[in-house]
Amino acid sequence: MAGQIHNPHDRFMKSLLGDIHIARQYFEAFLPGHLKEILDLAKLEHSPNSFISDRLRETMADIVLKCPLRERNGEQLLYLNLLFEHKSTPYKFISIQIGGYLFDAYRDQVKNDQDPLIPVIPFLYYHGKDQWVPLKMDELFDEPYLKTNEFIPSIKFLFENIQNYSDDQIRQLSEGLLTSALLTQKYTGEPELLAEKFNNIFSILESWQNRNLLESLIVYYFDIIVIEKNRLKNLVEKLPEVMKTEFISLADQLRQEGREEELNRKNWTATKNMLLKGVDAPFICDVLDVTPEFVKKVRKEMEAGN
Structure with missing residues (x-):
């Protein structure tokens, strides 16, 4: 996607789900069972499409992936577009925002002579501290308009709130870097707790495949928290030796x-x-x-x- 992503949360999610192995782990963890039954997540891949307007492209990061249905009875594979959007704070008009993405996606298919159309499944991920139950479209209108409900579009999307999971449940969802990333995001609104979770977050990274992603996680962590130098030194000393060596090396490089x-x-x-x-x-x-x-x-x- 063109443009500079200024929000550290957006930048990090773009980096994290830019790795197809992490993206696959993510959807394995969070997609509902009835979708995982029909989707062949082993063949999940990134899509070059973006459904954000040029005006918003510099400040937001949508992530679009495509995934085929499991092949049955020799039928042709059909692709679903998984549209990923994430929020760190509640947004009242999220259903309208996602609705805009959806219709942009379908207009794009019509423009490219796609027939029949390919379904787009919006996935909204939230990691903010405040409680949030996203409003449906018809909940955005006052009571006098209830008789017009039949004309108000129904915008459905999958919604996942990481705050609904305990730390143990997050560890069971996946492993390695994704788990560390989810734990970090869970406590982004509570800096002192995030500092206390330092060893829980980084000690589980005894091995990793992508050094750039590890660097992104470290940069993201220190983008959202300030730790006094001596305290950080004591925390790093408690990490497993292999992680401590890598952490110090990356920290020196970043400095x-x-x-x-x-x-x-x-x-x-x-x-x-x-x-x-x-x-x-x-x-x-x-x-x-x-x-x-x-x-x-x-x-x-x-x-x-x-």
Whole structure:
């Protein structure tokens, strides 16, 4: 999906379910039994489709996957689109938002001459602290309009609230990184509890297949919580040795990347200011220890009005 996803929850979910093995574990854990009976989750795959408007594309992250039905009696496989949307806070008009996704999805199929249409199953995942029972479409209207209910569309979707699960139940849902991610999200609204759960979250990661996902989890964890340095050091010391080594290695790497990013931002600002004052490129390179290519890039963005 094009655009920058600014919300750490959206960015993390996009990263997490971007791994098809994690996505498969996720739907194995949360899809109702009657759907798992007909869906061949072993053949789940990502879809390039996005049902978010261009206006919202920079701030939201829908995730669309497609999955065939189990083949029966030699019949052709039919794909279902699984539309994943998640919220960290309740949203009164969620049924309208999902309804918009659905009709955009079906309009897209009509535009591409898909006939018969392929069903789209919306899946809403919620991990916020506040209690939330999503309102149905007809619950958004006042009582005087009840006689018009037959004209109000019924928008149905699957809804899963991670707060309804105990920590033990979450551990039974799956294993490894997905379990750690779900535990982290369960306590995003309670920073002190999240800090207390540090070892529960990271000690279960005795092995992993995707280092990038582990890095995403660590970045996400520290995006939503601040832990005093000495306390963090004590928590890391209690991790299993293999996880402690990896955690420290990743933390050092992220700190270095952070320092480099900060230095790059400062150099960018300084270069821009010097160019505005008419300082020539060789002098800027000498003073700031940047490359001529870096100065050219800053100049080009200035000329573009950025």
